[in-house]
Each structure stands twice: as structure tokens, then as C-alpha cells.
Amino acid sequence: MAEHRRREELPEDVDSDDCLASYTHIYSPDLLKDQVAFITGGGSGIGLRIAEIFMRHGCDTVIASRNLDKLKEAAVKLSAASGRRCLPLRIDVRQPDGIAAAVDETLKEFGRLDILINNAAGNFLCPASALSFNAFRTVLEIDTLGTFNTSKVVYEKWFKDHGGNVVNVSATLAYRGQALQVHAGSAKAANDAMTKHLAVEWGPSGVRVNAVAPGPIAGTEGYRKLGGSAAEAAGSFRGVPVQRAGNKTEMAHCALFLASRASSYVTGAILVADGGAWLTSPNDVSALLGIAASKRAKL
Numbered sequence: 088m089a090e091h092r093r094r095e096e097l098p099e100d101v102d103s104d105d106c107l108a109s110y111t112h113i114y115s116p117d118l119l120k121d122q123v124a125f126i127t128g129g130g131s132g133i134g135l136r137i138a139e140i141f142m143r144h145g146c147d148t149v150i151a152s153r154n155l156d157k158l159k160e161a162a163v164k165l166s167a168a169s170g171r172r173c174l175p176l177r178i179d180v181r182q183p184d185g186i187a188a189a190v191d192e193t194l195k196e197f198g199r200l201d202i203l204i205n206n207a208a209g210n211f212l213c214p215a216s217a218l219s220f221n222a223f224r225t226v227l228e229i230d231t232l233g234t235f236n237t238s239k240v241v242y243e244k245w246f247k248d249h250g251g252n253v254v255n256v257s258a259t260l261a262y263r264g265q266a267l268q269v270h271a272g273s274a275k276a277a278n279d280a281m282t283k284h285l286a287v288e289w290g291p292s293g294v295r296v297n298a299v300a301p302g303p304i305a306g307t308e309g310y311r312k313l314g315g316s317a318a319e320a321a322g323s324f325r326g327v328p329v330q331r332a333g334n335k336t337e338m339a340h341c342a343l344f345l346a347s348r349a350s351s352y353v354t355g356a357i358l359v360a361d362g363g364a365w366l367t368s369p370n371d372v373s374a375l376l377g378i379a380a381s382k383r384a385k386l
């Protein structure tokens with residue numbers, strides 16, 4: 088009997104940050120019709136692809152981070168291609184006052200807010216012994232305090248009275264030990280706990296809180312900084328059950344599921360989206376890439 092080996096078709100635009108290449112809908116094109124999403128770190132990488140795909144499903148977006156020029160450029164492209172509105176706003180997720188001003192601006196512009204995507208993060212490879220106290224604190228402040236700050240402001244200003252959906256972007260590196268990643272792993276593990284606590288506390292207000300936890304996602308700053316291309320060249324992804332790195336569109340589809348009525352009975356969940364990598368594959372980046380743990384990593 089002939090062997091039938093089914094290969095799933097990958098979503099398009101696998102490795103490009105060039106917005107709005109061809110796209111085939113998997114979900115109904117009206118899934119987020121006339122909703123509004125606030126996406127931190129929405130000007131690049133996974134956050135940008137989330138903005139793009141949400142807009143393809145009828146949503147208006149706010150993309151918010153530190154680099155306003157980058158955001159403005161992305162917003163023009165996103166709006167032109169989708170016919171939806173995209174508002175670029177400068178925030179640093181470590182500064183609650185700036186977030187509050189941005190949420191006020193969002194409500195003034197759109198009159199509603201339905202979805203918060205906590206995607207902003209910072210990371211680099213560094214051995215714990217070489218990591219300065221300020222470096223550890225910086226990553227915790229961006230990833231964990233930043234997620235709490237933005238969630239709390241959005242809840243107080245809108246979700247408490249109107250309901251809404253929060254989707255946090257976690258990382259599977261939080262689920263087991265990994266050299267050179269104590270800062271990011273600690274931050275993302277705390278965020279996973281926050282996801283569950285806020286889901287319980289805010290559920291009665293009509294707010295669902297979930298997370299998507301990516302493994303290595305190609306074509307992103309995180310992938311570049313953590314040695315994804317080198318790992319790929321060394322064949323390190325052969326041990327991943329689906330035998331490859333993920334792509335940004337795949338992460339955006341997970342975020343869309345969690346942010347929409349498609350997941351209406353799901354809250355406090357962490358959707359692991361890593362091709363099965365953390366279950367089976369060696370994940371010690373330092374060993375894979377030959378980086379001495381006693382030195383400061385230069386990647």
C-alpha cells in the first residue's frame with residue numbers, strides 16, 4: 088500500500104516583514120469586523136503580522152511602541168492595503184502614564200477597544216554570571232511589568248465596563264531550563280502566571296485573558312538575536328516534531344483565535360505554538376551554538 092504522508096500547507100509570507108503579501112483566509116474575513124485592537128510592539132515581527140492579519144479580518148488597530156517613525160511607516164502600509172484604520176502611538180510599556188495617554192487617544196479616535204495584545208518584549212543571550220542587575224531588571228520591566236501596566240490601564244479605562252480580550256505573547260523557553268536565558272525565561276514564566284490570575288479575577292467582567300507561547304519564529308528580531316539562523320544552518324530544528332521553525336503568520340492565527348469569538352469558552356489558557364519543540368528537542372542554545380557560558384554572549 089502506498090504511504091500517504093500529509094503535509095500541511097504553510098501560510099504564505101513565511102519570512103518577510105513586507106506587509107500584506109498574498110493571503111488566503113483561514114477564518115471568516117468578518118471575524119473581527121469593526122473591532123479595535125491595541126497591539127504593543129505592533130511595528131515589527133510577530134506584532135506587525137498580528138496587526139496585518141487582524142486588519143484583514145475587519146479590525147482597526149493601534150500599534151504602539153517606542154520607535155514612532157517605524158510605527159508610522161508600518162501604519163501607512165497596513166491601512167493602504169487593508170482599508171482599515173491603523174493608529175501608530177509612541178509608548179514605553181515601562182511607563183504607565185504614557186500608556187494611559189495612548190489608551191485615551193485610542194478611545195478618542197475609535198470610541199471603543201475590544202482586544203489587547205501584549206507582545207512587546209526585549210531579549211538577548213547572556214550568561215547569568217555576566218548579566219548585570221540592571222540588565223535582568225530591564226527585561227523583567229519590559230516583559231512582565233510592561234504586560235501588567237498595559238493590561239491594568241486598559242482594564243481600568245475600558246474593559247472593566249465593556250469586557251474584552253487580552254492575549255499575552257509568552258515563549259516556550261519559560262517551560263524548562265535554558266542557558267543564557269534566565270532573564271527572559273523568568274519574565275515569561277511570571278507572565279504565564281499573570282495570565283491565569285487575571286483570567287480568574289477579570290472573568291466576571293467579561294474579560295478573557297489568554298496567551299500564545301511561540302517557539303522559534305523565523306524572520307523576527309527575537310529569532311535573529313537568539314541565534315535562530317545559526318541553529319537552522321546547523322540542522323538543530325530537525326529534532327522538532329514538525330521539523331522546522333515557525334512563522335509569524337502562524338503566530339498571528341493563534342492570536343486571532345484567542346482574541347476572537349472562536350475561543351469564547353477559553354480563558355487562562357497558554358496556547359503552545361512551537362511545533363512540539365519544547366516537548367522533545369534539545370533547547371540549550373549555548374551548546375547548540377558553541378557559546379561558552381562563562382563569557383558574555385555577543386549575539
Ligand SMILES: CC/C=C\C/C=C\C/C=C\C/C=C\C/C=C\C/C=C\C=C\C(=O)SCCNC(=O)CCNC(=O)[C@H](O)C(C)(C)COP(=O)(O)OP(=O)(O)OC[C@H]1O[C@@H](n2cnc3c(N)ncnc32)[C@H](O)[C@@H]1OP(=O)(O)O
Pocket residue numbers: 208209210211212213218219220221222223225226229258259260271302303304308309310312313314315316318323324327361364365368369370372375386
Ligand atoms: C524553544 C526552542 C526549542 C528548540 C529549538 C532548537 C534550537 C533552538 C536554537 C536556537 C534558538 C532559536 C530561536 C529563538 C527561540 C526562541 C526565542 C524566544 C524568545 C524571544 C523573546 C524575545 O523577547 S524576542 C524580542 C527581541 N526584540 C528585542 O529585544 C527588541 C527590544 N530590545 C531592546 O530594546 C534592548 O535589547 C533591551 C532589551 C536591552 C532594552 O533596551 P534599553 O531599555 O535601551 O536598555 P539598555 O539601556 O540598552 O540596557 C539595559 C541593560 O541591559 C544590558 N544589556 C543590553 N543588551 C545586552 C546584551 N546583549 N547582553 C547583556 N546585557 C545587555 C545593558 O548593558 C544594560 O545594563 P547595564 O548594567 O550596563 O546598565
Ligand SMILES: NC(=O)C1=CN([C@@H]2O[C@H](COP(=O)(O)OP(=O)(O)OC[C@H]3O[C@@H](n4cnc5c(N)ncnc54)[C@H](OP(=O)(O)O)[C@@H]3O)[C@@H](O)[C@H]2O)C=CC1
Pocket residue numbers: 127128129130131132133134151152153154155157178179180181205206207208209210229233256257258259300301302303304305307308309310
Ligand atoms: N521571535 C521568536 O522566535 C520568539 C518571540 N517571542 C515573543 O514574541 C514577541 C515578539 O517578538 P519578535 O517579533 O521576535 O521581536 P521584535 O523585536 O520584532 O518585537 C518586539 C517589539 O517590542 C517592542 N518593544 C520593545 N521594548 C518596548 C518597550 N519598552 N515599550 C514598548 N514597546 C517595546 C519593539 O518596538 P520598539 O523597538 O519600537 O519599542 C518591537 O516592536 C515577544 O513577546 C517575544 O518575547 C517568543 C518566542 C519566540
